[in-house]
Amino acid sequence: MTGSGSTRGSAAASSLFTAAAVAYGANCALGASVATRLIDTSRFRWLHHALYIVTCTAVAAAVVVGWSRGPRSSGRRAAVALLPAAVPLTAIPSLGSHGRRHPLTALAAAPFLVAGLILAHRPADRK
Template identity: 65%
Template sequence: MRRRGTAPNPERANASPLFQAAALSYAANCALGVTVALRLVDTSGFRWLHHALYITTCAAVAAALSSRWWRGPHHATRRATSALAPAVVPLAAIAYVPTHSRRHPLIALAAAPFFAASLIALRPADRK
């Protein structure tokens, strides 16, 4: 029997697409960075693309993290926001690291486990 107030609220939006969009934007930004570093893609004519993806990633992360407050007491959302929150540190630090240094890709990849953990936290629990 469900306790009072624990039933799902159909009026509340699903936060899962926000976490998926943040992870997709992050993955696209990393993929672009890797292909440029390996000289497979030349972005000299459109360097703004990497910056646009970075801004999109930061905005998507902020939107996903804000879902903790507007989504309500949904356990999966709380777990996902707790898992994604540490990604803010490398995302903020990467802006201050020179792009051609060895630290740039390392700091960028430091956020990857947090994106993965947030997506895993959103998966429904297997119940038997």
């Protein structure tokens, strides 16, 4: 792609990385609030699960769209940086929600989400 279509594609890719980071942040904030008993989600426990699904879907979409931007694009670099977040995100459902493993595993995805977000918003190399 060239011209405005390329810019639009880059903006869409970086928006997906932003959406993934926002969903992840919201889910972590909700989880931490429940764990510290600031919020009681007993009547709407599904919300944490829904945010988890949104987070995983946004991460997957960001990786696919970022990867498809091309080998020297900021989207491809961002996708490579974000891809390892899939490991802890995939492990979370099998860990249970009580104890330290759940939040520690969830937090293990954070560096990859931050790196992907930063790289998605950096300009691509012009070589």
